[in-house]
Amino acid sequence: MERAIRKVAVIGAGSMGSGIAAQFANGGVPVLLLDVAGPEDDRAAPARAGVERQLKAQGFMDPSAAELVSVGSIEDDLAAVADADWIVEAVVEDLAVKRRLFARLDALRKPGRWCPPTPPPSPLAQLTEGASEAFRSDFVITHFFNPPRHMRLMELVAGPGTAPEAAALVRDAAETVLGKTVVDCRDTPAFIANRLGCHWMSVAAIEALRHGLTVEQADAVAGAPFGVPRTGIFGLLDLVGIDLVPLVWGSLLGALPAGDAHHRHDLTAEPLIRRLIAEGRIGRKAKGGFYRLAPGSKEREALNLSTGEYRPQVDAGAKPRSRGVDPAGGCGRTLRLGGFVQQPRLHRRRGGGDRRRRGGHRHRHAARLWLGRGAVRAGRPGGLRRHRRPAGGGGARGAAASRRRRR
Ligand SMILES: NC(=O)c1ccc[n+]([C@@H]2O[C@H](COP(=O)([O-])OP(=O)(O)OC[C@H]3O[C@@H](n4cnc5c(N)ncnc54)[C@H](O)[C@@H]3O)[C@@H](O)[C@H]2O)c1
The missing domain is CATH 1.10.1040.50 (N-(1-d-carboxylethyl)-l-norvaline Dehydrogenase; domain 2)
Known part of the structure; x- marks a missing residue:
């Protein structure tokens, strides 16, 4: 099958833009990475700094992938986006700057291609206000997370004017080339x-x-x-x-x-x-x-x-103190935090038992392991106090079941 994305342009070589460029290169796709112009003798310096930052931060799976990224400046090299199949905008979070850039890109981009950016809470309607119909039809918000190599989620927002095939192509490329899990979001502030x-x-x-x-x-x-x-x-x-x-x-x-x-x-x-x-x-x-x-x-x-x-920096030492339960969610565990002890509390439910037994407990349990009120107890020893849940369920039904068994 012919590959839909053969070249990508990323505008903005900061934390996100350079990370997204590196992730496309990890997927084997050549990338043009542009940023503001540097000094006269090295106009591509800001974009190159983005590549160097990703090399240092291991944004590239292998340093050789960096060879797939060519760098330039928005001022000098924007016309080179003309043969890009996907243009990613990742410039400073400033609506006016983004809109000005979109107007320039609309005149340069390949007709019938799409131009999705990566802004967080600038809803699509605001970003595309005043843009041409053709631009809006190819425009999808793709919200990546930092660092783009490691964060699996990509939120995708299509507007009422977005062509379904533009959204489908971006979704497909995000999943197959970038290895993302794509979640469709509505055009609301900050998405999900x-x-x-x-x-x-x-x-x-x-x-x-x-x-x-x-x-x-x-x-x-x-x-x-x-x-x-x-x-x-x-x-x-x-x-x-x-x-x-x-x-x-x-x-x-x-x-x-x-x-x-x-x-x-x-x-x-x-x-x-x-x-x-x-x-x-x-x-x-x-x-x-x-x-x-x-x-x-x-x-x-x-x-x-x-x-x-x-x-x-001191080591706050959030290490399991008792029972060796894994740090992501075991109950009956205390954490030593630089001189005092943090003791997780279970969320008890009426009728006995705790949410741990009912599955999916980790996040609910973690949500109770909070910084402040009640959760931090100095010097409390041991694990978690927990009432035994009566066999047969809690509350009146559980008590009746226990009585029947005793008979
Ligand atoms: N940092 C995050 O975790 C994160 C996550 C998702 C989305 N975003 C969004 O991605 C976009 C970029 O964020 P970032 O964290 O990479 O920011 P950043 O500050 O690291 O990078 C912004 C880049 O924009 C360039 N720039 C500045 N002024 C410009 C102009 N007038 N024209 C063109 N380029 C200009 C800068 O040189 C810089 O390289 C923003 O819209 C941000 O909200 C950021």
């Missing part, structure tokens, strides 16, 4: 994953600040034990880019009704977040955010959340 993800990241970070936890303690809990990325919450903010907080979280909050629970945890208003952005300490892409390597050495440092200064 970020609508949930931005909220829990805000709650976890702000509650950690309110409870005076260290970044290591917070990340030891709101990481693998929670069934979410093992970076933990502050590590994830570093990975995503703290500069995206006002852009992504801000535009999501702006789109949500005043009564939405997310407004109670407004990450964009946190003075520490504002300070980090103002000082350019925006995460991994800037050599430091909540974590960093000490300048000139390989020593890892973490941010003191009270002072905003760095200190040597």
Whole structure:
């Protein structure tokens, strides 16, 4: 069968664009990667820096895949998108910049091809406002996650004007070339994953600040034990880019009704977040955010959340303390967190028994293993206290069954 995607153009060589370019190269597809122009003597330098970043971060499965990525600048080389079968836009989260770029791409792209971008909460209707009918028919939002090589999910949003075959081609290529699991989403603010993800990241970070936890303690809990990325919450903010907080979280909050629970945890208003952005300490892409390597050495440092200064990173040691249960979800387990003990609580249901026995317990259990109120108990020994569930079910029915057995 003829391959539908033989060449891809990715515009924007930041964290996402360079990662998406690397993942196409991993799938054996030649990629043109463009970014803003560098200095006169090396106009492609910003795009090349993206490739180098992916080589360092192992975004390429094999370094030789980087040879499939050619680099250039938007100013000089945009016309080369004309023979691309898929144009991915991944420039800065700024609606005006994106719209201007789309107008230029519409004049250059191959007719009858599609041009999907990767923005989070800029709904498709806003992005395509004023665009030509032909452009809207080929336009699909493809929302990748960071890092694109490892994150399996890709959200796909087709608009009312999108041609079904454009969406089908993109879905097929995302699954077969990029190895993604594609989920169709409606054109709502932040779609599905970020609508949930931005909220829990805000709650976890702000509650950690309110409870005076260290970044290591917070990340030891709101990481693998929670069934979410093992970076933990502050590590994830570093990975995503703290500069995206006002852009992504801000535009999501702006789109949500005043009564939405997310407004109670407004990450964009946190003075520490504002300070980090103002000082350019925006995460991994800037050599430091909540974590960093000490300048000139390989020593890892973490941010003191009270002072905003760095200190040597300490091991919060979220290791199973009893019964050797796996860190992703065993019950009856306590976690040592730098000097105090975190004890998971089971969510008990009326009628006896716990959700663990009913299957699918991990996420519900993890959701109770929370940073704050009630969950953190200093020095409580041992595993989890649990009432035995009466055979035959709980409550009145269970008691009746027990009486029958005793007779
Ligand atoms: N970081 C994430 O986790 C993530 C996840 C999904 C989607 N996104 C979205 O992907 C897009 C890119 O995000 P990112 O994290 O890669 O950001 P980034 O800051 O790492 O990269 C943005 C790139 O845009 C370029 N740029 C800046 N101004 C420009 C202009 N005027 N014209 C053209 N290019 C310009 C920059 O040089 C930079 O390389 C954004 O829309 C973002 O919301 C990000």
